[in-house]
Amino acid sequence: MKLRTQNPPHIRSRESNLTMMTDIVIATLPLYAMAVYYYGTRALLLGGFGVIVSSLADGACQLLAGKIPNIRDLSGAVTGLLIPLLLPASAGYSMILLAALFGIAVAKQPFGGMGQNIFNPAAAGTAFAMICWPKSAFAYPIPFERLPAMVDDTVRLVSSPAYSLSLGGTPNIDLLDMLLGNVPGPMGGTNILVLLTCLIFLIVRKTVGLAMPAAFLGGASLVALLTPRVDAPALTAVAYELMSGLLVIGAVFLINDPVTSPKRTLPKIFYGFGTGALSVAFRHIGRYEESFLFALLVMNATVWIIDVWGEHLAHAMRRKNREFKTNPPVSEPAEQDVGAAQK
Amino acid sequence: MNLIVSMLAVLVSSAVIENLLFARAIGADHILRQTRSYRFIIEFGLGAAVISGVTVMPLWWLSQTFGRESWWNYARSMAAVLLIAVVSLLLTIAMAAAGRIQRPMRLVDQGAVYSASLAIVLLSLTAKMAFLPSVLYCFGASAGLAAAMILVHAGRERLELCVLPRSFEGLPITMIYIGILSLAIYGLIGHQLPT
Amino acid sequence: MPFVIVPTLSLRAGLLMSAFLAAATIPSAVLASLVGRKIPPLFSLPFYGAVSTGCVLLLRLCVSGQALLLEDLGVYVPLAAFNGMMLELALVHPRRRASDALHDAVMMCFGFLLVAAFLSALREFLGSGSLWGVPLTAPIRIRGLVLPFSGFILIGFLSALFRRVDSIIIGRMLRASRRTAKQGGDAV
Amino acid sequence: MRSYPRKGILLEQNKEPGLSKEIRILPALPVERSELPGPVSSTPDLLAPYEIVSIAKEANIVDEIDGRRLWKKLAQAARESVSGIVVDALDDEPYISSQLAPTLQFPEQLHQGLRLALRAIGASKSSIEIYRNLFDLDTRIPSSIMGVKVDRISGSYPAESYARRRMQRNSTLVVGACALLFLQRAVYEGLRQTSAFVTVTGDCVANPGNYEVPLGVSAGALLEAVGLITNPKRVVAGGSMTGFSLTDPSTVYLSQTTRGLLAFAEEFQDMGYACLGCGRCTEACPQGLSPYFIYKVMQSHRKHHIELADADLCIGCGSCSYVCPAKLDLAQVMAQAAAYTHRRQTSGGQP
Secondary structure, eight states: OOOOOOOSOSOOOSOOHHHHHHHHHHHHHHHHHHHHHHHOTHHHHHHHHHHHHHHHHHHHHHHHTTOOOOTTOOHHHHHHHHHHHHSOTTOOHHHHHHHHHHHHHTTTGGGTSTTTOSSOHHHHHHHHHHHHOHHHHSOEEOTTOOOOSSOOTTSOEEOOHHHHHHTTOOOOOOHHHHHHTOSSOOTTTSOHHHHHHHHHHHHHTTSSOSHHHHHHHHHHHHHHHHSOSSSSOHHHHHHHHHHSTTHHHIIIIITTOSTTSOSSHHHHHHHHHHHHHHHHHHHHHOSSSOOHHHHHHHHHHTHHHHHHHHHHHHHHHHHHOHHHHSOOOOOOGGGHHHHHTTO | OHHHHHHHHHHHIIIIITOHHHHHOTTHHHHHHHOOOHHHHHHHHHHHHHHHHHHHHHHHHHHHHHTTSSTHHHHHHHHHHHHHHHHHHHHHHHHHHHTOOSSOOOHHHHHHHHHHHHHHHHHHHHTTOOHHHHHHHHHHHHHHHHHHHHHHHHHHHHHHTSOOOGGGTTHHHHHHHHHHHHHHHHHHHOOOOOO | OHHHHSSTTSHHHHHHHHHHHHHHHHHHHHHHHHHGGGSOHHHHHHHHHHHHHHHHHHHHHHTTTOHHHHHHHTTHHHHGGGOHHHHIIIIISOOSSHHHHHHHHHHHHHHHHHHHHHHHHHIIIIIHSEETTEEOOOSSOOGGGGSHHHHHHHHHHHHHHHHHHHHHHHHHHHHHHHHHHHHHHHHO | OOBOOSSOOOOOOOOTTTTTSOOBOOTTSOOOOOBOSSOOOSOGGGOOHHHHHHHHHHHTOBOTTTOOBHHHHHHHHHHHTOSEEEEEOOOOSTTOOTTHHHHHHOHHHHHHHHHHHHHHHTOOEEEEEEESOOOSOSSOOOSEETTEEEEEEBSSSTHHHHHHHHHHHTTEEEEEHHHHHHHHHHHHHOBOOOEEEEEEESTTBSSOEEEEEETTOBHHHHHHHHOBSSOOSEEEESOTTTOEEOSOGGGOBOOTTOOEEEEESOOOOOOOOOOOOOOHHHHHOTTOOOHHHHHHHHHSSSOTTTGGGTGGGOOOOOHHHHHOTTOOOHHHHHHHHHHHHHHHHHTTTOO
16 A cells, blocks of 8 residues: 655644634633623624734735635734724724734735734734824723714713823722723723733643743833832832733733744743833833834834844853753664664 | 933934934935945944034034024035045044054945935934034934844844745835834834924 | 935925936936046045035025925935935946936936825825825825835835836746747747 | 653653553464574573673674664673663653563563673663653553662653663663563573564554564554554554654564554645744754744745754754644754754855
8 A cells, every 4th residue: 555654753733823823812702792891792893894804805915925825824813803902992994994904914914924924913003003093093982881883973982091191190090990991991901800811811721821921011010110100109000000001912912922922931031021111111202102012013123133142042051051962872874784674 | 410311312312213214214225235234234333423423513513603694504415515525534544544444345335324424414403402412413313223224134134034925025025124113113202203 | 215215295295306316316427427437436425425415405496485395305305415326326337428327317317206206196195185285085094104104115015016017027028038939949 | 760851742642552451472473483503501690791792692682772783782881881771661752662561561581681781791780761751551660670670761752862862971771671671582592583572553553552573574464463443544663753654564674673553544634834933842842942943044045043053953853843833844844954054064164
């Protein structure tokens, strides 16, 4: 009988790209449930719209590049799911559309598509939308007010705690509401408890590691502790800083994007810490109330430097470590005759 | 103390906020050819810093004296060009005398340094700052330019590892890369003036 | 490159910018073809720089009526003296004959004019909703287009598009030449 | 209890039901006895070392862990006067138990063979190494076999090569358990090595287990004799991680170093995934290399930083390919990178 040969190993782990992407999709679903609970079914419409647009754009770009779109590749859908979560629930469809198009057709596919993009597509698209429509991107609806499918001027829009923080005032919201997400803010970024549950789920599933989110939140809280913006007790100020804006959802989804993050552990910690510190530090300087996405994009550009530096470090450690230096014993040619029967 | 803080503010704003590459695209076409190594980028930044920093001193004095006249608008840039030429000649001669020049810079690279330092000088003059800040501005701006070029160089190295669509290789993908980076920095800082 | 990315916010500005570039490039290129070999390389850069700056300043004197537009262009007017095309034509490989130099310079400036006109029209129409200063109703206002980063990205996509078209045309020509060659082979 | 490698992967060892069954000789493939010339010594405990070595040479015994002749190893060890012998019975590759099963089922013979080998090289210390992370076993592994200490090697997958290298570094002779068994047979019964212990398993095999099969039998014949449920899509000779798959089992013949024969019903189809850059291969690599980095660098035209990645330290354990969620063939890429790096080093920077 004739069989097809195949290189070792002959057993493979069950994890695959599909399972990892499915984990992330599953992790976003509770956020959409909370959004529906707070803002009505418009959240689902936005999510579905984003998914459809980005998946179609992904497939179209791959066809233009002469590749066959892969059904199992859910990365475009994940981008489309994340973009509405980073924007207010009252965001217009055109905003979602342009954000998804920018993310896919500018930040992802020209770089070679899946697995080769330097910048996180969701972050780039949302940043583009924020810069193009700052007014509507930073005005949020009030929870428990059902939004119509088409948002018009009758909807009451308010500013988020992050804005009052950027003005230097203490938001008069108690922390429990912020934990539960009962505050105006980005559609998926406010309900902290659900986000932390998603993070735990992803870590248990080993889809993401613990290093980067921990380092990210650590760096953010360190800078927030050193340079407080509100005259509150230190820990309260830190809690406000962490729970306002997109920091936590970034710690769950955007930081852990495997494509645009370093690979080794020490570089991961460095990258997460730098992103957190940068995004909180530039809340003082920047004009926009939210600086996390931009800080993330800037850090994405430095990932290659960090990675090469990590390789240098590992190289030096291999040099130092005697156990790794010894190569496996090569079998002398005299013994090939025994194995020759197999060949 | 206040002095130091204000000087630092000038440095940071010239290096980051009004970054020559990301905010004004100066040096964008030189990047594509001439970022061969990090060492070259460092040389580039140092040369621009020295030339512009030395050139801005007499120009600042001149613009203080003739700032009112209408013809100064025209004379300024011409004077800047000539002064930069003189300063860079002196610099070249000095380095040659010190024996620090292994291989002379290509003319195009010299042109890049020229235009970069010209832009820095003119910008620091249009900002109408005091004397010391305008000198510091030159240093900060060239440092920011060098840093931006290093970022772009790292991006190009990373892009070499990607299997790009064929029509995007080289200049287009680099431009898109710089564009997204400039978007990020714009959003981080908030306010840039596109002139 | 910087001149097409940042200051091409409106159609007028784009055209004026390309005019400045032409004023800077063409004379120095011709001059380089005439006296280029007599100038020692150490002094060539200041020489051409001074010449092109002079031309640029002359042009600016002529158009000094357009104060607002000049304000828009700002620092890029004097910088136009040191553009890549000028350096390329005057320093890197100057042409032997003045006619060639003139031809090259004019062609380059024309190409720049096309790109600048297209980009500035797009950015003015979609970014600020007007064209040649005349307010129009754009289908969608993307204010991000007036920022420098969109200039970078647009340039990137434009050059990618050109390259794609080029590759298609070249492929056609290659196939055509192969076909003719084959026919020739059949004939022989 | 030593634990190495530091990194690596923890595999689920599907050793049952093969391990707990007793080792059988297939009636379809009988093992013929070939006597050594000369009488069998009545007092094997009084043999001189050179006699033991010569008997091993006569009996043509091959060590199954590295395919070297046993007498060569013994003579070399005697020359270098190593301090002791470690019996290698750790089967850390899934499905394979062709060293563990004989160790557990013929303890006396193993002990006698070990004593002979010890006397042959004039050493005293001895221990038996068995892998620790064997969870799904029906039989329990004793803490000592006939008074010889059993040394449980914990740690994750490529533990065997690490253990071997560690032993060789501190001048201890590593001998396979099966080789010692055959040495005992040669000395006590005067028999040549005409058979080998092979684990035949996989989801196509009717009754998986460890079998003593004569040398030179083709893999197809062995599978037929053991019995197949369905026609296998993949047949693998050797370990499940490092073995090689056969195009035509009927033309491949077993040797002393063939420790396993696996027949699987399903074969991997290409999902068309792209590398996500998740970095799991970097976490898994026992050598501390970064297969992701090497993969990317090998993809590019001018290979920057390739000497930085130390690809020539790869031991080919295949952990990177195992964990890769994109199902990329990283082990192949690592081999190419190692060859490229070697060429580069030999030819002075320019391959």
